[in-house]
Amino acid sequence: MARHSKTTNNANDANNSKTARIISVASQKGGVGKTATVTNMAVGLVSLGYKTAVIDMDAQGHIAFSFGIKKADLRKTIYDVLIGEAKMRDIKQTAFGVDLYLSNNSLSNLSPKVMTNLNSKLFPAPKYLLKNALGQIKTQYDYILIDTSPSNDIPTMNSLLASTDIIIPALPEGLSVDGIFDTIYLIKSIQEQGAKINILGILPTMVQDHTNLHNVMLQDLRRRFAETPDIKVFDTVIKRAIRHGLAQTHGEPDINKAPEYLSFVKEVFAIA
Template sequence: MARHSKTTNITKTARIISVASQKGGVGKTATVTNMAVGLVSLGYKTAVIDMDAQGHIAFSFGIKKSNLTKTIYDVLVGEAKMREIKQHAFGVDLYLSNNSLSDLSPRVMSHLNSKLFPAPKYLLKNAIGQIKAQYDYILIDTSPSNDIPTLNSLLASTDIIIPALPEGLSVDGIFDTILLIKSIQQQGTKINILGILPTMVQDHTNLHSVMLQDLRKRFAENPDIKVFDTVIKRAIRHGLAQTHGEPDINKAPEYLSFVKEVLSIA
Protein backbone atom coordinates (compact mmCIF):
# COMPACT_ATOMS: atom_id res chain seq x y z
CA MET A 1 0.00 0.00 0.00
CA ALA A 2 1.39 3.40 -0.95
CA ARG A 3 2.21 5.77 1.84
CA HIS A 4 -0.14 8.70 1.90
CA SER A 5 1.30 12.02 0.81
CA LYS A 6 0.96 15.23 2.79
CA THR A 7 1.58 17.38 -0.22
CA THR A 8 -1.15 19.68 -1.40
CA ASN A 9 -1.48 18.20 -4.87
CA ILE A 10 -4.76 18.80 -6.64
CA THR A 11 -5.83 15.17 -6.84
CA LYS A 12 -5.68 14.65 -3.07
CA THR A 13 -8.23 12.22 -1.74
CA ALA A 14 -8.44 11.44 1.92
CA ARG A 15 -7.73 8.18 3.64
CA ILE A 16 -10.87 7.60 5.70
CA ILE A 17 -10.30 5.71 8.93
CA SER A 18 -13.09 4.59 11.28
CA VAL A 19 -12.15 3.73 14.83
CA ALA A 20 -14.67 1.06 15.73
CA SER A 21 -15.55 -1.53 18.34
CA GLN A 22 -18.86 -3.00 19.39
CA LYS A 23 -17.57 -2.79 22.94
CA GLY A 24 -18.05 0.47 24.86
CA GLY A 25 -15.37 2.40 26.73
CA VAL A 26 -12.34 0.90 24.97
CA GLY A 27 -10.76 4.22 23.94
CA LYS A 28 -12.33 4.85 20.51
CA THR A 29 -12.87 8.56 21.13
CA ALA A 30 -9.47 8.96 22.84
CA THR A 31 -7.83 7.26 19.85
CA VAL A 32 -9.58 9.45 17.27
CA THR A 33 -8.80 12.62 19.23
CA ASN A 34 -5.12 11.87 19.80
CA MET A 35 -4.58 10.51 16.29
CA ALA A 36 -6.08 13.70 14.87
CA VAL A 37 -3.77 16.04 16.80
CA GLY A 38 -0.89 13.64 16.11
CA LEU A 39 -1.50 13.75 12.35
CA VAL A 40 -1.78 17.55 12.46
CA SER A 41 1.55 17.76 14.35
CA LEU A 42 3.14 15.86 11.46
CA GLY A 43 1.69 18.27 8.90
CA TYR A 44 -1.28 16.27 7.64
CA LYS A 45 -4.56 18.01 6.87
CA THR A 46 -6.97 16.18 9.10
CA ALA A 47 -10.70 16.10 9.83
CA VAL A 48 -12.73 14.23 12.42
CA ILE A 49 -16.36 13.19 11.97
CA ASP A 50 -18.32 12.20 15.08
CA MET A 51 -20.80 9.45 14.24
CA ASP A 52 -21.69 8.75 17.88
CA ALA A 53 -24.80 10.44 19.29
CA GLN A 54 -22.97 10.76 22.63
CA GLY A 55 -21.14 13.66 20.94
CA HIS A 56 -17.89 13.05 22.86
CA ILE A 57 -15.63 14.47 20.14
CA ALA A 58 -17.02 17.96 20.81
CA PHE A 59 -16.22 17.46 24.50
CA SER A 60 -12.70 16.17 23.75
CA PHE A 61 -11.93 19.28 21.68
CA GLY A 62 -13.37 21.68 24.26
CA ILE A 63 -16.55 22.52 22.34
CA LYS A 64 -19.97 22.57 24.03
CA LYS A 65 -22.27 20.28 22.08
CA SER A 66 -25.27 22.22 23.38
CA ASN A 67 -23.97 25.23 21.38
CA LEU A 68 -24.12 23.34 18.08
CA THR A 69 -26.98 24.49 15.91
CA LYS A 70 -26.37 22.06 13.05
CA THR A 71 -24.54 18.75 13.21
CA ILE A 72 -23.66 15.76 11.06
CA TYR A 73 -27.28 14.61 11.50
CA ASP A 74 -28.51 17.61 9.50
CA VAL A 75 -26.04 16.77 6.72
CA LEU A 76 -27.03 13.10 6.64
CA VAL A 77 -30.72 13.90 6.28
CA GLY A 78 -29.96 16.42 3.52
CA GLU A 79 -30.71 19.58 5.49
CA ALA A 80 -27.16 21.03 5.61
CA LYS A 81 -23.85 20.86 3.77
CA MET A 82 -20.65 19.68 5.43
CA ARG A 83 -19.10 23.18 5.13
CA GLU A 84 -22.02 24.64 7.14
CA ILE A 85 -21.36 22.44 10.18
CA LYS A 86 -17.55 22.62 10.14
CA GLN A 87 -15.82 23.62 13.39
CA HIS A 88 -12.07 23.99 13.92
CA ALA A 89 -10.04 23.33 17.07
CA PHE A 90 -6.43 22.33 17.81
CA GLY A 91 -5.63 22.32 14.09
CA VAL A 92 -8.38 19.80 13.27
CA ASP A 93 -11.55 20.35 11.22
CA LEU A 94 -14.47 18.87 13.13
CA TYR A 95 -17.84 17.64 11.88
CA LEU A 96 -19.62 17.12 15.18
CA SER A 97 -22.66 15.33 16.49
CA ASN A 98 -24.99 15.41 19.46
CA ASN A 99 -28.11 13.54 20.57
CA SER A 100 -29.91 14.43 17.35
CA LEU A 101 -27.94 11.63 15.65
CA SER A 102 -30.10 9.08 17.52
CA ASP A 103 -33.02 10.24 15.34
CA LEU A 104 -31.23 9.03 12.20
CA SER A 105 -32.26 5.35 12.40
CA PRO A 106 -35.98 5.99 13.10
CA ARG A 107 -36.07 8.72 10.43
CA VAL A 108 -34.46 6.51 7.80
CA MET A 109 -36.59 3.47 8.75
CA SER A 110 -39.81 5.44 8.51
CA HIS A 111 -38.94 6.35 4.90
CA LEU A 112 -37.71 2.94 3.76
CA ASN A 113 -40.19 2.66 0.92
CA SER A 114 -40.02 6.28 -0.13
CA LYS A 115 -37.48 7.94 -2.43
CA LEU A 116 -36.18 10.19 0.34
CA PHE A 117 -33.29 7.94 1.45
CA PRO A 118 -32.63 5.58 -1.48
CA ALA A 119 -29.30 4.44 0.03
CA PRO A 120 -29.67 4.75 3.82
CA LYS A 121 -26.33 3.07 4.57
CA TYR A 122 -24.39 5.39 2.24
CA LEU A 123 -25.50 8.76 3.61
CA LEU A 124 -22.10 9.41 5.21
CA LYS A 125 -20.15 8.23 2.17
CA ASN A 126 -22.07 10.76 0.09
CA ALA A 127 -21.50 13.51 2.67
CA ILE A 128 -17.76 12.78 2.76
CA GLY A 129 -17.76 13.19 -1.02
CA GLN A 130 -18.24 16.93 -0.34
CA ILE A 131 -14.98 17.23 1.63
CA LYS A 132 -12.59 14.39 0.89
CA ALA A 133 -10.52 16.35 -1.63
CA GLN A 134 -9.56 18.77 1.18
CA TYR A 135 -7.90 16.30 3.53
CA ASP A 136 -5.12 13.76 3.88
CA TYR A 137 -6.95 11.94 6.66
CA ILE A 138 -10.57 11.84 7.81
CA LEU A 139 -11.06 10.01 11.10
CA ILE A 140 -14.50 8.77 12.15
CA ASP A 141 -15.49 8.15 15.76
CA THR A 142 -18.21 5.51 16.06
CA SER A 143 -20.60 4.29 18.74
CA PRO A 144 -20.34 0.89 20.43
CA SER A 145 -23.10 -0.69 18.33
CA ASN A 146 -23.97 -1.84 14.84
CA ASP A 147 -26.65 0.78 14.26
CA ILE A 148 -27.27 2.82 11.10
CA PRO A 149 -24.63 5.47 11.98
CA THR A 150 -21.98 2.77 12.51
CA LEU A 151 -22.88 0.97 9.27
CA ASN A 152 -22.65 4.34 7.47
CA SER A 153 -19.22 4.89 9.04
CA LEU A 154 -17.84 1.49 8.04
CA LEU A 155 -19.21 1.74 4.51
CA ALA A 156 -17.66 5.20 4.09
CA SER A 157 -14.22 4.07 5.27
CA THR A 158 -11.11 2.94 3.49
CA ASP A 159 -9.65 1.56 6.74
CA ILE A 160 -10.67 0.48 10.24
CA ILE A 161 -8.77 0.53 13.52
CA ILE A 162 -10.15 -1.59 16.38
CA PRO A 163 -9.10 -0.50 19.88
CA ALA A 164 -9.33 -3.13 22.60
CA LEU A 165 -8.32 -3.61 26.22
CA PRO A 166 -6.36 -6.81 26.78
CA GLU A 167 -9.22 -8.26 28.84
CA GLY A 168 -11.71 -11.04 28.14
CA LEU A 169 -14.87 -9.12 27.24
CA SER A 170 -13.02 -6.48 25.28
CA VAL A 171 -11.20 -9.15 23.26
CA ASP A 172 -14.62 -10.67 22.57
CA GLY A 173 -15.69 -7.27 21.20
CA ILE A 174 -12.85 -7.51 18.64
CA PHE A 175 -14.37 -10.62 17.13
CA ASP A 176 -17.87 -9.08 16.96
CA THR A 177 -16.40 -6.08 15.17
CA ILE A 178 -14.35 -8.22 12.76
CA LEU A 179 -17.47 -10.30 11.94
CA LEU A 180 -19.42 -7.11 11.18
CA ILE A 181 -16.63 -5.82 8.91
CA LYS A 182 -16.28 -9.20 7.18
CA SER A 183 -20.02 -9.26 6.43
CA ILE A 184 -19.64 -5.83 4.81
CA GLN A 185 -16.56 -6.98 2.85
CA GLN A 186 -18.50 -10.02 1.62
CA GLN A 187 -21.10 -7.68 0.13
CA GLY A 188 -18.32 -6.29 -2.06
CA THR A 189 -17.19 -3.21 -0.12
CA LYS A 190 -13.43 -2.72 -0.01
CA ILE A 191 -12.42 -1.91 3.55
CA ASN A 192 -9.13 -2.72 5.10
CA ILE A 193 -8.73 -3.62 8.78
CA LEU A 194 -5.53 -1.70 9.61
CA GLY A 195 -5.21 -3.48 12.94
CA ILE A 196 -6.04 -3.89 16.59
CA LEU A 197 -4.73 -1.26 19.01
CA PRO A 198 -4.26 -2.42 22.62
CA THR A 199 -5.53 0.39 24.85
CA MET A 200 -5.56 1.22 28.57
CA VAL A 201 -2.86 -1.37 29.07
CA GLN A 202 -1.65 -1.87 32.63
CA ASP A 203 1.58 -3.67 31.88
CA HIS A 204 2.37 -4.14 35.56
CA THR A 205 -0.63 -6.47 35.94
CA ASN A 206 -0.40 -10.15 35.14
CA LEU A 207 -3.84 -10.17 33.54
CA HIS A 208 -2.92 -7.54 30.94
CA SER A 209 0.54 -9.01 30.21
CA VAL A 210 -0.87 -12.50 29.71
CA MET A 211 -3.87 -11.33 27.68
CA LEU A 212 -1.69 -9.10 25.50
CA GLN A 213 0.65 -11.99 24.74
CA ASP A 214 -2.36 -14.20 24.03
CA LEU A 215 -3.88 -11.59 21.71
CA ARG A 216 -0.63 -11.27 19.74
CA LYS A 217 -0.33 -15.06 19.50
CA ARG A 218 -3.93 -15.47 18.29
CA PHE A 219 -3.56 -12.92 15.53
CA ALA A 220 -0.03 -13.98 14.57
CA GLU A 221 -1.77 -16.99 13.00
CA ASN A 222 -4.05 -14.64 11.06
CA PRO A 223 -1.94 -12.70 8.55
CA ASP A 224 -4.95 -10.53 7.57
CA ILE A 225 -5.18 -8.78 10.91
CA LYS A 226 -2.31 -7.03 12.66
CA VAL A 227 -2.02 -6.25 16.35
CA PHE A 228 -0.12 -2.96 16.43
CA ASP A 229 3.33 -2.95 18.06
CA THR A 230 2.42 0.29 19.85
CA VAL A 231 0.28 -0.08 22.94
CA ILE A 232 -1.53 2.73 24.77
CA LYS A 233 -1.05 2.58 28.51
CA ARG A 234 -3.72 3.37 31.04
CA ALA A 235 -2.78 6.83 32.32
CA ILE A 236 -4.71 9.51 34.15
CA ARG A 237 -3.34 12.15 31.72
CA HIS A 238 -5.35 10.56 28.86
CA GLY A 239 -8.59 10.80 30.82
CA LEU A 240 -7.77 14.34 31.96
CA ALA A 241 -6.96 15.55 28.43
CA GLN A 242 -10.47 14.47 27.45
CA THR A 243 -12.28 16.00 30.41
CA HIS A 244 -10.35 19.28 30.02
CA GLY A 245 -11.07 19.33 26.29
CA GLU A 246 -7.43 20.05 25.51
CA PRO A 247 -5.88 17.37 23.35
CA ASP A 248 -2.07 17.62 23.32
CA ILE A 249 0.05 15.10 21.47
CA ASN A 250 3.10 16.05 23.58
CA LYS A 251 1.26 14.61 26.57
CA ALA A 252 0.28 11.46 24.65
CA PRO A 253 3.58 10.29 23.09
CA GLU A 254 2.31 6.69 22.67
CA TYR A 255 -0.34 8.05 20.33
CA LEU A 256 2.34 9.83 18.27
CA SER A 257 4.22 6.52 17.98
CA PHE A 258 0.93 4.91 17.01
CA VAL A 259 0.29 7.49 14.28
CA LYS A 260 3.80 6.86 12.94
CA GLU A 261 3.16 3.11 12.95
CA VAL A 262 -0.09 3.65 11.02
CA LEU A 263 1.69 5.91 8.52
CA SER A 264 4.31 3.23 7.98
CA ILE A 265 1.66 0.75 6.84
CA ALA A 266 -1.05 2.96 5.37
Protein backbone atom coordinates in the same frame (compact mmCIF):
# COMPACT_ATOMS: atom_id res chain seq x y z
CA MET B 1 2.35 3.38 4.06
CA ALA B 2 0.79 6.80 3.92
CA ARG B 3 -0.67 7.61 0.53
CA HIS B 4 -0.39 11.37 0.76
CA SER B 5 2.44 13.82 1.23
CA LYS B 6 2.34 16.57 3.82
CA THR B 7 0.19 19.60 3.17
CA THR B 8 2.07 22.62 1.84
CA ASN B 9 1.13 26.12 0.74
CA ASN B 10 1.96 25.37 -2.88
CA ALA B 11 -0.92 26.41 -5.11
CA ASN B 12 -0.58 23.17 -7.02
CA ASP B 13 -1.82 21.37 -3.93
CA ALA B 14 -5.17 23.08 -4.39
CA ASN B 15 -6.11 20.78 -7.24
CA ASN B 16 -8.54 18.10 -6.19
CA SER B 17 -6.44 15.18 -7.35
CA LYS B 18 -6.00 13.62 -3.92
CA THR B 19 -8.58 11.70 -1.96
CA ALA B 20 -8.47 11.32 1.80
CA ARG B 21 -7.84 8.05 3.50
CA ILE B 22 -10.98 7.54 5.58
CA ILE B 23 -10.45 5.59 8.80
CA SER B 24 -13.09 4.45 11.25
CA VAL B 25 -12.04 3.61 14.79
CA ALA B 26 -14.59 0.94 15.60
CA SER B 27 -15.45 -1.66 18.19
CA GLN B 28 -18.66 -3.43 19.12
CA LYS B 29 -17.59 -2.95 22.76
CA GLY B 30 -17.84 0.41 24.49
CA GLY B 31 -15.28 1.89 26.86
CA VAL B 32 -12.19 0.83 24.90
CA GLY B 33 -10.86 4.28 24.03
CA LYS B 34 -12.31 4.92 20.58
CA THR B 35 -12.77 8.65 21.13
CA ALA B 36 -9.36 9.08 22.74
CA THR B 37 -7.78 7.20 19.85
CA VAL B 38 -9.51 9.34 17.23
CA THR B 39 -8.70 12.57 19.07
CA ASN B 40 -5.03 11.83 19.62
CA MET B 41 -4.50 10.36 16.17
CA ALA B 42 -5.95 13.55 14.70
CA VAL B 43 -3.73 15.95 16.64
CA GLY B 44 -0.79 13.63 15.98
CA LEU B 45 -1.36 13.71 12.23
CA VAL B 46 -1.75 17.49 12.32
CA SER B 47 1.53 17.79 14.23
CA LEU B 48 3.20 15.90 11.39
CA GLY B 49 1.79 18.30 8.82
CA TYR B 50 -1.19 16.34 7.50
CA LYS B 51 -4.54 17.97 6.78
CA THR B 52 -6.91 16.04 9.03
CA ALA B 53 -10.62 15.97 9.80
CA VAL B 54 -12.69 14.13 12.40
CA ILE B 55 -16.29 12.99 11.91
CA ASP B 56 -18.26 12.16 15.06
CA MET B 57 -20.76 9.41 14.32
CA ASP B 58 -21.58 8.69 17.95
CA ALA B 59 -24.69 10.36 19.38
CA GLN B 60 -22.86 10.87 22.68
CA GLY B 61 -20.97 13.67 20.96
CA HIS B 62 -17.76 13.15 22.90
CA ILE B 63 -15.51 14.44 20.13
CA ALA B 64 -16.83 17.95 20.83
CA PHE B 65 -16.10 17.45 24.53
CA SER B 66 -12.58 16.21 23.78
CA PHE B 67 -11.80 19.34 21.76
CA GLY B 68 -13.27 21.77 24.30
CA ILE B 69 -16.52 22.47 22.43
CA LYS B 70 -19.93 22.43 24.11
CA LYS B 71 -22.13 20.07 22.13
CA ALA B 72 -25.22 21.83 23.53
CA ASP B 73 -24.15 24.93 21.59
CA LEU B 74 -24.12 23.14 18.23
CA ARG B 75 -26.81 24.50 15.93
CA LYS B 76 -26.15 22.08 13.07
CA THR B 77 -24.49 18.69 13.29
CA ILE B 78 -23.60 15.71 11.15
CA TYR B 79 -27.22 14.58 11.58
CA ASP B 80 -28.44 17.63 9.65
CA VAL B 81 -25.98 16.83 6.87
CA LEU B 82 -27.06 13.19 6.67
CA ILE B 83 -30.75 14.04 6.35
CA GLY B 84 -30.01 16.67 3.71
CA GLU B 85 -30.69 19.80 5.73
CA ALA B 86 -27.08 21.10 5.78
CA LYS B 87 -23.81 20.81 3.90
CA MET B 88 -20.55 19.68 5.45
CA ARG B 89 -19.17 23.21 5.20
CA ASP B 90 -22.11 24.45 7.29
CA ILE B 91 -21.14 22.39 10.34
CA LYS B 92 -17.33 22.56 10.19
CA GLN B 93 -15.48 23.74 13.25
CA THR B 94 -11.73 23.82 13.81
CA ALA B 95 -9.85 23.20 17.05
CA PHE B 96 -6.19 22.36 17.69
CA GLY B 97 -5.61 22.35 13.94
CA VAL B 98 -8.21 19.64 13.30
CA ASP B 99 -11.39 20.23 11.26
CA LEU B 100 -14.34 18.83 13.16
CA TYR B 101 -17.75 17.66 11.92
CA LEU B 102 -19.56 17.11 15.19
CA SER B 103 -22.60 15.32 16.55
CA ASN B 104 -24.88 15.37 19.56
CA ASN B 105 -27.96 13.46 20.70
CA SER B 106 -29.80 14.38 17.50
CA LEU B 107 -27.87 11.60 15.75
CA SER B 108 -29.95 9.05 17.68
CA ASN B 109 -32.86 10.13 15.45
CA LEU B 110 -31.08 9.00 12.28
CA SER B 111 -32.35 5.44 12.21
CA PRO B 112 -36.06 6.22 12.74
CA LYS B 113 -35.78 9.09 10.27
CA VAL B 114 -34.18 7.26 7.35
CA MET B 115 -35.40 3.69 7.87
CA THR B 116 -39.13 4.31 7.97
CA ASN B 117 -41.12 3.23 4.92
CA LEU B 118 -42.63 6.70 4.77
CA ASN B 119 -39.20 8.16 3.93
CA SER B 120 -37.93 5.37 1.68
CA LYS B 121 -38.05 7.58 -1.40
CA LEU B 122 -36.16 10.36 0.35
CA PHE B 123 -33.47 7.96 1.62
CA PRO B 124 -33.21 5.07 -0.88
CA ALA B 125 -29.72 4.13 0.37
CA PRO B 126 -29.75 4.88 4.12
CA LYS B 127 -26.46 3.09 4.81
CA TYR B 128 -24.53 5.29 2.39
CA LEU B 129 -25.54 8.74 3.63
CA LEU B 130 -22.14 9.45 5.19
CA LYS B 131 -20.24 8.16 2.18
CA ASN B 132 -22.18 10.58 0.00
CA ALA B 133 -21.63 13.45 2.44
CA LEU B 134 -17.89 12.82 2.55
CA GLY B 135 -17.86 13.33 -1.20
CA GLN B 136 -18.19 17.02 -0.36
CA ILE B 137 -14.89 17.16 1.54
CA LYS B 138 -12.70 14.12 0.88
CA THR B 139 -10.48 15.95 -1.61
CA GLN B 140 -9.67 18.56 1.04
CA TYR B 141 -7.86 16.23 3.45
CA ASP B 142 -5.09 13.70 3.77
CA TYR B 143 -6.91 11.80 6.51
CA ILE B 144 -10.50 11.70 7.74
CA LEU B 145 -11.01 9.87 11.04
CA ILE B 146 -14.44 8.66 12.17
CA ASP B 147 -15.45 8.05 15.77
CA THR B 148 -18.14 5.36 15.90
CA SER B 149 -20.67 4.11 18.41
CA PRO B 150 -20.36 0.60 19.90
CA SER B 151 -23.73 -0.37 18.45
CA ASN B 152 -24.41 -2.12 15.18
CA ASP B 153 -26.75 0.68 14.16
CA ILE B 154 -27.32 2.90 11.13
CA PRO B 155 -24.65 5.47 12.15
CA THR B 156 -22.10 2.67 12.57
CA MET B 157 -23.00 1.05 9.26
CA ASN B 158 -22.70 4.44 7.58
CA SER B 159 -19.27 4.88 9.16
CA LEU B 160 -17.94 1.50 8.06
CA LEU B 161 -19.32 1.74 4.53
CA ALA B 162 -17.80 5.21 4.13
CA SER B 163 -14.35 4.05 5.25
CA THR B 164 -11.28 2.83 3.44
CA ASP B 165 -9.77 1.42 6.63
CA ILE B 166 -10.71 0.26 10.13
CA ILE B 167 -8.76 0.35 13.39
CA ILE B 168 -10.09 -1.75 16.27
CA PRO B 169 -9.08 -0.53 19.76
CA ALA B 170 -9.21 -3.17 22.47
CA LEU B 171 -8.69 -3.30 26.19
CA PRO B 172 -6.94 -6.61 26.99
CA GLU B 173 -9.81 -8.04 29.02
CA GLY B 174 -12.41 -10.67 28.27
CA LEU B 175 -15.42 -8.63 27.15
CA SER B 176 -13.30 -6.25 25.10
CA VAL B 177 -11.49 -9.11 23.37
CA ASP B 178 -14.88 -10.65 22.59
CA GLY B 179 -15.80 -7.29 21.06
CA ILE B 180 -12.85 -7.61 18.68
CA PHE B 181 -14.29 -10.73 17.12
CA ASP B 182 -17.78 -9.23 16.93
CA THR B 183 -16.29 -6.25 15.10
CA ILE B 184 -14.24 -8.41 12.74
CA TYR B 185 -17.30 -10.53 11.98
CA LEU B 186 -19.30 -7.40 11.16
CA ILE B 187 -16.59 -6.02 8.89
CA LYS B 188 -16.08 -9.38 7.16
CA SER B 189 -19.80 -9.58 6.44
CA ILE B 190 -19.63 -6.13 4.84
CA GLN B 191 -16.57 -7.11 2.83
CA GLU B 192 -18.40 -10.20 1.56
CA GLN B 193 -21.09 -7.88 0.19
CA GLY B 194 -18.48 -6.13 -1.92
CA ALA B 195 -17.37 -3.26 0.31
CA LYS B 196 -13.67 -2.44 -0.02
CA ILE B 197 -12.71 -1.96 3.61
CA ASN B 198 -9.30 -2.85 5.02
CA ILE B 199 -8.78 -3.80 8.67
CA LEU B 200 -5.53 -2.04 9.56
CA GLY B 201 -5.24 -3.84 12.87
CA ILE B 202 -6.00 -4.04 16.57
CA LEU B 203 -4.70 -1.37 18.95
CA PRO B 204 -4.21 -2.42 22.60
CA THR B 205 -5.54 0.39 24.80
CA MET B 206 -5.72 1.23 28.52
CA VAL B 207 -3.07 -1.40 29.23
CA GLN B 208 -1.77 -1.63 32.79
CA ASP B 209 1.72 -3.13 32.94
CA HIS B 210 1.40 -4.05 36.58
CA THR B 211 -1.78 -6.05 35.96
CA ASN B 212 -1.05 -9.71 35.28
CA LEU B 213 -4.43 -10.12 33.54
CA HIS B 214 -3.53 -7.45 30.98
CA ASN B 215 -0.10 -8.91 30.32
CA VAL B 216 -1.47 -12.43 29.86
CA MET B 217 -4.40 -11.32 27.72
CA LEU B 218 -2.18 -9.14 25.52
CA GLN B 219 0.25 -11.99 24.92
CA ASP B 220 -2.66 -14.30 24.14
CA LEU B 221 -4.13 -11.73 21.76
CA ARG B 222 -0.85 -11.47 19.86
CA ARG B 223 -0.62 -15.26 19.61
CA ARG B 224 -4.18 -15.59 18.32
CA PHE B 225 -3.58 -13.16 15.48
CA ALA B 226 0.03 -14.10 14.70
CA GLU B 227 -1.17 -16.53 12.03
CA THR B 228 -3.82 -14.20 10.62
CA PRO B 229 -2.10 -12.45 7.72
CA ASP B 230 -4.81 -9.86 7.08
CA ILE B 231 -5.21 -8.70 10.71
CA LYS B 232 -2.38 -7.61 12.98
CA VAL B 233 -2.03 -6.50 16.58
CA PHE B 234 -0.06 -3.28 16.52
CA ASP B 235 3.29 -3.12 18.29
CA THR B 236 2.33 0.19 19.88
CA VAL B 237 0.53 -0.18 23.20
CA ILE B 238 -1.53 2.63 24.70
CA LYS B 239 -1.09 2.46 28.45
CA ARG B 240 -3.65 3.63 30.96
CA ALA B 241 -2.55 7.11 32.02
CA ILE B 242 -4.24 9.85 34.01
CA ARG B 243 -2.91 12.45 31.56
CA HIS B 244 -5.18 11.04 28.82
CA GLY B 245 -8.25 11.44 31.01
CA LEU B 246 -7.22 14.95 32.06
CA ALA B 247 -6.74 16.00 28.43
CA GLN B 248 -10.25 14.81 27.54
CA THR B 249 -11.78 16.31 30.67
CA HIS B 250 -10.24 19.71 29.97
CA GLY B 251 -10.86 19.50 26.21
CA GLU B 252 -7.18 20.16 25.48
CA PRO B 253 -5.64 17.36 23.39
CA ASP B 254 -1.86 17.63 23.35
CA ILE B 255 0.20 15.08 21.44
CA ASN B 256 3.24 16.00 23.54
CA LYS B 257 1.40 14.54 26.51
CA ALA B 258 0.32 11.47 24.54
CA PRO B 259 3.53 10.42 22.74
CA GLU B 260 2.41 6.80 22.42
CA TYR B 261 -0.37 7.93 20.08
CA LEU B 262 2.17 9.73 17.93
CA SER B 263 4.20 6.51 17.82
CA PHE B 264 1.03 4.69 16.83
CA VAL B 265 0.33 7.09 13.96
CA LYS B 266 3.86 6.59 12.68
CA GLU B 267 3.52 2.81 12.95
CA VAL B 268 0.16 2.67 11.17
CA PHE B 269 1.16 4.85 8.25
CA ALA B 270 4.92 4.14 8.18
CA ILE B 271 5.65 7.85 8.61
CA ALA B 272 9.31 8.55 9.28
